[in-house]
Every structure is written in structure tokens, then in C-alpha cells.
Amino acid sequence: MKNEIQERIEFFQRSQQSRGRLLINCPDQPGIVTAVSQFLFEQGANIIESSQYSTDPKGGTFFMRIEFDCPELSLKEEILKNNFLPIAEKFIMKWKFTFVYDVKKTAIFVSKELHCLRELLWEWQSGDLMAEVALVISNHEDARETVEALGIPFYYIQANKENRAEAESKQLQLLEEYAIDVVVLARYMQILTPEFVSAHPISIINIHHSFLPAFVGARPYERAYQRGVKLIGATSHYVTNELDEGPIIEQDIMRVDHRDQIESLKKIGRSIERSVLARAVKWHLEDRIIVHGNKTIVFS
Amino acid sequence: MKNEIQERIEFFQRSQQSRGRLLINCPDQPGIVTAVSQFLFEQGANIIESSQYSTDPKGGTFFMRIEFDCPELSLKEEILKNNFLPIAEKFIMKWKFTFVYDVKKTAIFVSKELHCLRELLWEWQSGDLMAEVALVISNHEDARETVEALGIPFYYIQANKENRAEAESKQLQLLEEYAIDVVVLARYMQILTPEFVSAHPISIINIHHSFLPAFVGARPYERAYQRGVKLIGATSHYVTNELDEGPIIEQDIMRVDHRDQIESLKKIGRSIERSVLARAVKWHLEDRIIVHGNKTIVFS
């Protein structure tokens, strides 16, 4: 199985040798689009997809995502970046080139509930999630069989309130060892310390099982039941040091009614969690998200 | 216009002379459905629609709504109630007969934003909301023209933090004078005192412009914008003395994205508010809602 998936990733990489992306974030002013598109044209790149947004044309912030095709891109990475410097400086840009063949190395954290993990692995197997799932880390053994059956390394690391520092130290070591780009918390039921979070800024994606900001914190379905809501939801967000307060990437809801007891809310909720997290991870892998303050611009 | 609507209400009343409803709420135990349906059968009533729900068949609470047809019902109202007493006592029921031809007298409270009022009046004109809209009360003059054009009495009562007691005293007097059954707060931007609320328990319906319990209180769209949510919503609930904490009747949401500024959120929100409030009011008028603790059972 692993080999088959590995082959598909390699095929994908070969087929995407000329595909890159440019993400920009700068004060809005006339001439940005012209300068950037002129630049890409001169480098021999053809724009495939372009999205832009400005918080306010007069004095606001301008965001752009361009996906482009450029022959022999892998040989030109550094040239491209160097040539772009003058434009970036002129417009005071935060900017980033990414290269589609650099498939992002991904770690998935999970606890006992496996539905989000399974959805991600499923999408990954079917080629809809173009990542390298490098390892899975869990504080329980429940996921081992599923994970190892796909040839993915599985690491059990005991984690609880008492041993947090020790657990995170082991986890961080593994993330470094595997050169991880993005961490997905697929219903990982432990709180991360500020040290952990700051080691991976804007690249830890969580799924919270409520439509935030309702029901921040623990046991949201129980509290949704108590409150008698008619909708339940899930929210995927980047992790920051404020619990459940990070930039929201995606949310969705489903309708419930008085007949739904807590178990039923959880069951319905699982299906929302699965799809919301999968969409958020996909957008992240495709560099469709720009974080600005505590919000996201999603060029979906 | 008024005459035409009045005619329609009268036609409706005549056509519904035999239609009644029975709402029940009691400890669950075997035999309730049998006893109630047997009773209705013996009274010559035919069950048209029946809904039931039990929080737990073993020791839970049982809820039932029955809509029935009974010839010459208006002559039998008291007999029906008297005959039902033994059953009600046996099963320790909270119960209520309502008669569809007793069209509920409704007061609408509104401030400056008229979209919810307009939706209600529209549905009312087209016969989808079977109420008698007896009067509209506002702390602004904006709605007067729309309301009076339909022949509905409009009362301007100044209301703000300073004169709350005085304003409510005038409002309560009008509600009594018109023998009001249900008060709809159609974006009425004043907080009601416990005295007002306790004078109309479980018959004041509010629309809050967020998916509660997110953004309780003032300026929810502004706060939704600050938080960067990807969904905005509205919630209709019965008013209690806890601000925005009353039993939720209905909620709905719409998708927004990073391009939606506060004005855009409000615009999108207005369309959710309109439909959510209209559904909640309709269910109340049709006696489809049973309040249990701080939750609603809605037999929609």
C-alpha cells in the first residue's frame, strides 16, 4: 500500500515540475498587480489561477495568491526569488514562493476517536490530499493498526496533564527528525503548550467540535445539548496560545432537533468534523490560506 | 387592505370550526397514547396529526401534540376539558387544549430596522401566518407608514434606558387592552425588564442576530467580523430574564468569507433573521412548540 501511494506522490511530483505559487501580503496601492504579473511574464511563467483581495483600496492591506506554470521551475527557484526582491521591497511585501512538487510533510496527532484521522487517510489514499503523511503520533494505541496498515510510522507517546513537557519534547524531536511542515490535530485531546505552538507557528491545524466561538473548551456537545441549540457545528482553525481562539479556517453546521441526545449529537458532529477538517487541510496544502491578524483569507 | 385581511381571517375561522389541538407533557409510562386516543375517539374527534417524544421511555418526560377534527367543537370546548380531567390527573399531565379558530392576537415590537416586521406582515398578508396582528409598537417612527397602510394600529412609545418603567407600563397597558396572546420582538432593540417578561411568560418571541450561544448581547455582527467566523446566523428564542438565554426555537446560518465587511454581514444576516423569526412565529401560532426547562420541543 505504502509503495503504491509513494509511487503516486512521485508521479504527482514529476507532473508538477513546472508548477509554483506566489503568496503576497502588502499595503494596497496602485501598480501591484501590474508589477507582479509583468515580473512573472518576464520569467517565462504563465498565470494559471490568480486571486486577490484588498481590505480597503485606500490604505488597506492587499493579498494575492497566484498559481503559475514555469518550465524548468525547479532549476530556477533561487533566481526567481532573487529577481523578485526589488518588487517585494518596493511594495513592502510579505511574500512566499512555494513549489507544488515540494509535497508538504505532514504529521497527524490523534487520540481515541479516529474518524478525522480516517477521513484524512482516505482522502490521502484516493489522491485528494496531496501531502506526504510522514507519521502519526497518538497518546493511545487505538489508531496503530489503521495507520501501520498503510505503511505509515505510528508513535505512541503517553501524554497527559502531568507529563506534558516530556511528551512534547519527544513529539518535537520526531517533528524535527521527519522535517515536518504541518501538524494536523485530528481530535487530539491534549492541550499544547506555548513552547510547542511557537515552534510551529501557523502550521498546526486543529478541529474543534463546535461552531466557534460558541462552546470554547471542553465537552462542547454536552454543552450544546444543555443549551438546546438547533444546529451543531465544527470549526477548523490554526492553533495559537489562546485556547480555541486561533484564526478560523473553515466551519460548517448540521441541523439537530429535540430528539437528539448527546450521543446523537456526537455522531452527527463526527461527520461535520470529518469534512471541515479535510477541507481546511486541503486548503493549507494548496497554499490557499493567508493569515492576517487573527483571521484567514481563504482563496478557495 | 385591512378589510380584505379581516375577511380572510374570518373565512379561516369559519373553515376551522371543528379543528382543535391538545398539548401534553407528563412523566412517561405505558398507556398514555392509548388513553388519550381512546378519549378523543369517544368524544367524536378524529386525529389529523399526532407527534410525540419521550426523553426516556424509562422514567423520562413524555410530550405529545395532537391535532384533531371534532364536529361542533366550539360548543364542546368546556365538556372536552372537563371530560379530560380524569386522564390528566391519572397521568399527572400538564395539558392544554387550543382551538384553531381562536386566532392568536399578536403584537409586534420593532425599532428602526424593518426587515423582520416586513417579512411577518408579508407572510401575514399572504395567509401563511394565521394570526391577528392587533398592533405594532415602536420606539421609532420608521415603521408607521408601512404598518398603517395595512390598517394596523401603530403606537409610538419612546423607550430607552432612562424611561424603561414608564415605557413598559404604557406597553403593558396596550397589550392588556388588545388582549394580546403573543408578543414578537422583530428587532426591537430595547431590553425588557423582568416585570414585563413575567407578565407574558413563554409568549414573547425574540430574534437574536447571531447563532446563539455565540455572540450573546450587543453588536453580534461586529463581533463576528472581529472573530473572523465563516458562518453567521440568527436565533429565535423565547424571552426570559437571562439576556439571550431563553429556550431556542429555531436557528439558521449562512456562509460568509473574508470579503464580507460588517455591512455585508448585516445584509446577509437580515435575510437569515427574516426567515428564522417567521418560522418560529409560525410554529408558535400553530401550537407546535412545548417548552421544557430551558429547551423547546418543536413538532414541526
Add this chain to the structure above:
Amino acid sequence: MKNEIQERIEFFQRSQQSRGRLLINCPDQPGIVTAVSQFLFEQGANIIESSQYSTDPKGGTFFMRIEFDCPELSLKEEILKNNFLPIAEKFIMKWKFTFVYDVKKTAIFVSKELHCLRELLWEWQSGDLMAEVALVISNHEDARETVEALGIPFYYIQANKENRAEAESKQLQLLEEYAIDVVVLARYMQILTPEFVSAHPISIINIHHSFLPAFVGARPYERAYQRGVKLIGATSHYVTNELDEGPIIEQDIMRVDHRDQIESLKKIGRSIERSVLARAVKWHLEDRIIVHGNKTIVFS
């Protein structure tokens, strides 16, 4: 894996020894609910859930589904049926008792696309689909590994236009051998003959990859793309001899736009197909569906 699931089914059966359902369908007239609830009460059964619907209280058809709890039900099955006969005759009922511990034996048919099969197996593993998945039949080998890994017998039966009679004869033999109650076509891309269909009336559930009646027949996503629709959908229905014309059980849609090419429509569609088919199968297993003419009453 198989043993674990087998254990769960057996546990479920033991825990449901007293749970039964009664489905009724008869001309509407006063007294039905009374008679039926009286009957159940006398048999010592407690009504857990009851749903009813009448096409028209005056001369229409009445439908009822009752779920009840009756101690030692498995010993009383025949008594119950016999005792009910006079009521059934009096009201000219079509009726059926089912017993929740009689877990339905299910066959899944699949071709090359496995997403619907996987969803069903997943829900089944997690206990959300209370069936005995007795076997999987396919005209391709793609599903074998997934199916056999769960300990479920997998049968490859070549099937195409040329050998239809022969293929169906083998399939029918297997269905008989395994005493199958319900057949689920989880993207099985062969048309069934009238002989096959009539051998399993109202117990073959199909998923069609469009919001019927749009795009009846082959290649619906291609045709949706050509037509430029803004929504794509899926429909689960009982199979009859009219292609894609059987009683609809459930439908759902998702929004698409001009950027979605055919591959993208298929990918989005797969997620709709999965959830629509899973819901339809679940309702069938829970005896929540009554077929009336070419429509379904779903007491969900």
C-alpha cells in the same frame, strides 16, 4: 475484525430482545390510533416512538410506524401477530411487525468505484449501521482486499451486457444461499433485469449520481457539466423496472461553480453519494420507510 463486529452484533441483539416495530398502511378513518395503541398496551408493550401521516383525513391513506418495548418479545412474536389480525382486518390494513434483534442480512453490490462501499463498511464497523453485511458481490476485483480484510465474503461475478442472465443467476443463488433481506447497489454499474428486481421487491436500494429526475441514465456528471448547473446531487431510491424511476428515499446536493470541471464534479459528487446512500440504508434497516405507490414515506 470480523469476530469483533460479530460480537457487537450479538451484543446488540441481546440488548434489543424486547424491541419491536409495527408498520401500518390503511384507509384513514377514526379510531385507528386508539385501536392500535390499545392493542399494544394490552400486550404489555410500551410505545417508544410513534409517527403517523395521513394523505388526507377524509378518505386518504393512513401510515403509522410504532417502535415499542415488550418484555420477552421473542417468545411472543406469533401471539402478537395473531392477536393483531382482527384489528388489521377491521381497518383493512397492510401491516408488518419487525423485531429489532432480527438484524437484516445485507448484500452489497459494487463495481470499480469504492467510496460508497467504504462509507457503508465504515458506518457498519463503527456500529452506526445495524446490519449483518453477509457478502459483497462485484464485477471487478478492486474491492476484494478492503472487503476480505473485514472478514466479509467477497464474490467476483463477471457481469456485462452479454452475460447478464448468467451473472444474475449466480447472484440470485448467492442471495438465496445467504438468506439476504436487502441488496444495496453501492455504485454497481450494471442494469438489473426485471427478473432480478422482482425477486427482491422494495429491497434493492440504489444510489444514482444526480438529483433525480435530472440526468436519468448514464454519465450524469458529464451531462451536468454540459448543462452548466450550479448544484450537483445524488439520489438514493428503491430499484424498480423503470431505470432511475423507483421511489426516492433521499436526495442531497452540493454547490459547484464554473471552475468545476468534470473530475471536480465527480469528486464533490462522491461525498454526496456516500452520505445520501448511508442515510437511505440506515432508514431502511430501521424500518423507517413505507413505500406508497411510487413514493416513500420516511419517518426519519
Add this chain to the structure above:
Amino acid sequence: MKNEIQERIEFFQRSQQSRGRLLINCPDQPGIVTAVSQFLFEQGANIIESSQYSTDPKGGTFFMRIEFDCPELSLKEEILKNNFLPIAEKFIMKWKFTFVYDVKKTAIFVSKELHCLRELLWEWQSGDLMAEVALVISNHEDARETVEALGIPFYYIQANKENRAEAESKQLQLLEEYAIDVVVLARYMQILTPEFVSAHPISIINIHHSFLPAFVGARPYERAYQRGVKLIGATSHYVTNELDEGPIIEQDIMRVDHRDQIESLKKIGRSIERSVLARAVKWHLEDRIIVHGNKTIVFS
């Protein structure tokens, strides 16, 4: 009322004196974005919003919509167009500049059902639909009161199968007299002849009361009821000479169930029709729609 709305339109026009849009449609090739953005920059225009789409970067069709701000635009209209000619020719473009202060003159056609007309007028009154509603034409008198109360000219023109040519001749004369840009069929229940349609290509917007291509033609709710669908919908599309086959602009659906009789389907449907048509008209007024073959690209 009219004066107030007229004032708002004039205020809007004054506030939008520098706002224009450019719509492009041409064979895809490298350099288009660069050339266009360079051009706008040189004309002193600042890009406010830009959307683009290519059916295929290699040999496909490229679409772009740019909204820009250009001081003293109304004085530069012709210069802009002239200066753009060389670019347009080089890339073989279909192209169009529009100027936001040229508020589109709109005619609404309606028959007896007024819900779509009311929704449009409401959105128009509240400033959400920036059009000049120049006149309303109907083959019934039902809408007169509503329309004239807003100060809009109302024309009754008898129209049926027998007098189609005569009726359309009067209608076309009025459209010419009022210099109409766009015709909205807000549940106008007459079929238009090819002559009428060809007089206003891609500027007649219809609302069809089904999710096309299901239930093309007459009485869709009746047929939806017969088929037993679980979703009903509405479709807004440009009118062509093929009945209900024109390019789809927008669609939406709502869930229904076995309890919904035809009247109920119509009621639910009305609310979908209202919002779907309003969205389609808004996108058209904002030049967000490009028609390509029989499909629409909607840059919403």
C-alpha cells in the same frame, strides 16, 4: 417614495463617478493579465477587485472581470476604450467596459404571483439592488397597487397565446421608449417569441420554479409532487429560444418531505424563487456574469 429612491440613485451615481468595470473573454495565452493591468495602471486606474478563470491554461478560453477606480472616469470613457483597442486586438478579445454610475434601466415582467416582484422591489428600496426600475409590465392587474405605490409606471398589457405578436409589439415599444437594459421575468407566465428574445440577447433573466434540468416546462411543483422528490428548487437563467434551456445563473433548493402537498411545495418554493432571482439579478447588475456558450461564469 419615488423621490426618495431617485435621490438615493443619484447619490449612488455621484459616489461612483470614478468606478468602472472591464470584462474580457479571449483565447488563453501568457501575458494577458500583465497587459491589462499595465494598461489600467497607465490610465491612472487602481484595481479594486479582479477575478479570472481559464477553462484550460493550454489552449482554453480566458475570462476576466476587473473593477477599478479611475478619477474623472466619466470624462475618459472614450479615451479608455480607444486606448484599449490595441490590447484587445492583440489578444483577440471580446471585451466591454461598464461604468457603475450608468445605473442599468430595468423592466420587470410579472403575472399574478407577486412574491418575486416584491422581493426585487424590496431589495431595490433598501438599496441592495442598484438598478433603475423603470417600469413594470403585466398581463394582470394584481401588481398595479404595489408598483404604483412606489411611483413606478405600471403597464397592463393583455397577453396570451392568441395575441402574442400584438402583446410583444407593445412590450417592445415600451422597452425601447424607456431605453431598457435588462428585462426580469419575475414569474411572468407567458412564453416569449424568438423575435422578442433576439431583441434583447443575454439580458432577459427568468426564474424557473424547479432545479433545472429537472421539470422543464409547465407545472413543475405538480410534477415534483408526483415524482416524490425530497428536494425542490428554483433556477434563474438567461432566456434563449429553447424553453428553460438558457445559461443557468443561479440555483438553490430546499428540503421537503412526504407531508408536503402541492400547496406546501409552492409555498416553500416561493421563498427559494425569491432569493435565487434576487441573487441572479444582482450579479447581472454588477456585471459579474459572463456568458460562454450555454454556460455562465459568475464572478460572485
